[in-house]
Amino acid sequence: MLERINTPNDIKKFSLAELEDLSKEIRSFLIEQISKTGGHLASNLGVVELTIALHYVFDSPTDKIIWDVGHQSYVHKILTGRRNLFDRLRKFGGLSGFPKRNESVHDIFETGHSSTSISAALGIAKSRDLNNEKYSVISVIGDGALTGGMAFEALNDAGRSKTNLIVILNHNEMSISKNVGSLSLYLSKLRTDPNYFKLKRDLENILNLVPPIGKSIHKSIEKIKDSIKQLFVPGMFFEEMGFTYLGPIDGHDIDSLIDVLKRAKKMEGPIFIHVITKKGKGYVFAEENPDKFHSAAPFNIITGEFKKKNYDTYSDVFGKTLTDLATKNDKIVAITAAMPDGTGLSYFAKKFPNRFYDVGIAEQHAATFAAGMAINGYKPYFAVYSTFLQRAFDQVIHDICIQNLPVVLAIDRAGLVGEDGETHQGVFDVSFLRMIPNMTIMAPKDANEFVEMIKLSSMMQGPCAIRYPKGNAGDYDAKRKVSFKLGKAEVIQEGSNVAIFALGRMVNVAINAIDKLQKNSVNPYLVNLRFAKPLDVETILEISKKVDYIFTVEDNVMVGGVGSAILELLSDNKIYKKFYRFGFPDKFIEHGDVDSLFKKYRLDSDSLAEKIIELVIS
Ligand SMILES: Cc1ncc(C[n+]2csc(CCOP(=O)(O)OP(=O)(O)O)c2C)c(N)n1
Ligand SMILES: CC(=O)[C@@H](O)[C@H](O)COP(=O)(O)O
Ligand SMILES: [Mg+2]
Known part of the structure; x- marks a missing residue:
């Protein structure tokens, strides 16, 4: 079937059975291709049916679909004429792993960092209205991305705007690792309690039966209705924010998805659709270990195994050294914004669960949270990819550096990261940190020097940053002493x-x-x-x-x-x-x-x- 699809129009005449077959074919294609090139497998396996349903119901590119983060846009790329480019996915000169406007008219907004899609969608929707145009604007956002502050800022604005806009929450209970936070718990409650959904419908039916008798009585009844809803109705949080909440919907049931999307397309105002999916769906190894298959290296399809890594990365060296230091210094605490594995902090988390904080995809909060801990005498290490630290620029200045607080920024993935491209290369941090008073910036030439820098950072009285690259740290001996002094070159x-x-x-x-x-x-x-x-x-x-x-x-x-x-x-x-x-x-x-x-x-x-x-x- 894939051979016959060159534009989204090609699936519009498919029967439900054909769409279901197509989803199977797409899954096999993704597993086959990504096993060779590497890439964001698990997230894409999770959105196969959702992407098919979106392109079936809406008319891209007239209707605008915006993918949050964009790491889950492979199925969209397959359906929009780019299937043949997957051999060179994320390779130099090849297909990008994220939406790119110069790649296709169907890629409406470029992403890579999370939590931007609702703001972008609202901007597009508002300008559409100024132009007196008619089309749908849809943001597809994961539950991980929904932990980012920008997503809340946008929901807050969109909800009261009355603008026609559809936000689809792709809810799989996973960020890269297990998703965190109270919103995540709330969503899981909606997801797991089937009574909620039934109760919502029953309640609304009952409440709608109450006849409007006189203006003031009507008002009182509305108030009572609201309080009852408040207690029982799922999605009330989103309803209260001004959205019409639809869901939860089984995100692997194409029929239900098409049905809800068709309904949403006809409705007015901001709509929030809660879709339940399984990250890694359809490939047992990815279902069992969605974190390992999030940003996957090439792997063996039959065994689900990756090539054995017989070296430590800089992230490993960081995680192990910090864990070591923390055994001797109980003031050391470690913070991540949803990247415990990528930053090597999982070593620390295992040994010191009470001194480890995963705050969700919330770099701004993480930086100021670190500042707060430092105020109380702790020694916080905020381990963060260079590119994502860009999010916390003001917090580094305003909350850490002005108060000269001893927070350490462990800047992973500094310099080129490679396959993720423009949005992820860590090539700005020296420039944007260098101008900030009180800041110290170090960069090791190898792992031995890196260990010394981490040790030095644990003794610093003010803010400091250590920037180090992605990948192999080479041979090192954690016990070897390197002659090393603050502010001295070699x-x-x-x-x-x-x-x-x-x-x-x-x-x-x-x-x-x-x-x-x-x-x-x-x-x-x-x-x-x-x-x-x-x-x-x-x-x-x-x-x-x-x-x-x-x-x-x-x-x-x-x-x-x-x-x-x-x-x-x-x-x-x-x-x-x-x-x-x-x-x-x-x-x-x-x-x-x-x-x-x-x-x-x-x-x-x-x-x-x-x-x-x-x-x-x-
Ligand atoms: C600002 C920012 N911080 C961190 C990341 C790294 N990151 C990429 S995807 C992801 C998890 C996203 O989870 P979710 O939105 O639920 O999508 P899923 O993979 O579960 O489909 C994270 C933390 C990012 N892209 N942007
Ligand atoms: C989409 C995203 O931001 C992450 O998934 C990122 O691609 C991970 O990069 P690493 O593979 O270097 O951890
Ligand atoms: Mg998720």
Whole structure:
């Protein structure tokens, strides 16, 4: 059947049985493809029927479907003519794993970070009304994404707006890990108690039988109705917020889904549809371990096994080291915004469940929550992906740094993350943290240094950030002591005439360029900066005075990065040398494997050496 689908119109004449067959075919296709490429399998398996029903009932792209986070948009991509591109899903130059407007007219709004879809949908709906146009606008949001503050801000605004808008909650009780929070408990209550739904219908029928006798009596009856509803009716929270609540609906029953979507399409005002799904549906290993198949590496379909990982990632090193430190320091607490596994904090959570906090997809709250704990004498570590820390920019300034609180930002996935692309590359943190007073920023060149940085951070009296990359941390010995001091760089190699100042992961890129440089008679000083703030002013100035050429290397955007910081320092000290910055340009970095991207942006060792040779020799 898939062969016959090139646009959503192609499914509109299908019978229910054909739609059900189609859902099976799509599931097999997803499992087959993602087992080879990797990708967000479990979330997509969970929305197969919902996506089919949406495209069956609505007319995309006239009707606008907006996917929150967008990691579950693969089925939508299959139905909108992109099936043949799945061999290159998330590969360099291939199909994106998220909605992209330049990929298809059916991708209405670009996403990647969570909890934005209701705001975007409301904006589109409001502007549609200003234009006197008629079409449906639908936001599809997961229960995990619904824990994000923006989603509440948007519900709050949309509910009183009376605007025609449909919000579909895809409720599977999972974020990446088990979903958390009181709203999640409330939703689960609605999901698991079938009496609620029946009671709602019965109650409404009974209450509607009460005849409106006289204006004031009518008012009193309405009040009584409201109080009774308040006590018993499911979805009352959403109803009270101004939405018409429909549900809960079995999200794997296409017939019911089509029915409810058709009803919603005809209704006025904001509608909230509560759809119950199973994350990983239809693939036993993903159903049993939805977290492992959330952002899955390639796997064996028959056994459900991933290639064995025989190394520690930086996240593992972080999780293990912090757990170690916390055994000796009972003030250490750990915070995540819905990423306990990705950040390595699951080690900590297992050993210290009472000192571990998963606050949901709520980075802003997490940062200020950390500040609150610090006020009371605790030492909070907020472990967060670089890209998601962007959400908490003001909280870092206003709640942590102004009060100079000893919160540690453990910034995972700093620099390129690769396959997730523009929305996820962690290439801005040095720039946006560097300008904040009181902030210290470190970046390790390897795991041994990383362990020292974590230890140092546990003793710091003010805010600090450690940024480290995704992936293999290489060999390390947690017990090996690295000579290390706050604000001091490491001079790896003495040289003449040329200096290279490199930060974090890029130090090794520079080390690997040395051979080629020396073969071409370029003998540089090589400095591992370790600190992007405060800079090691003494070492940088001393070496800079001795050379004619200065190169800085970082895996951050060049705008405002550590290269800019050194340039400012030299200028302030009236040292004017030939200066060249290696880093990411002033553009968003697309998806692809990290090696290809480093090559494209000429940040691999060969490109580095070639450029330096070109500038110094010619
Ligand atoms: C601001 C932000 N923080 C964290 C993430 C990482 N993240 C991606 S998907 C996800 C869980 C989403 O859960 P849900 O919305 O319920 O979708 P499901 O995968 O269950 O279908 C998380 C935490 C993100 N994309 N954006
Ligand atoms: C969609 C999203 O934001 C996450 O699922 C992210 O893709 C996870 O990235 P990692 O695979 O690096 O943990
Ligand atoms: Mg979910």
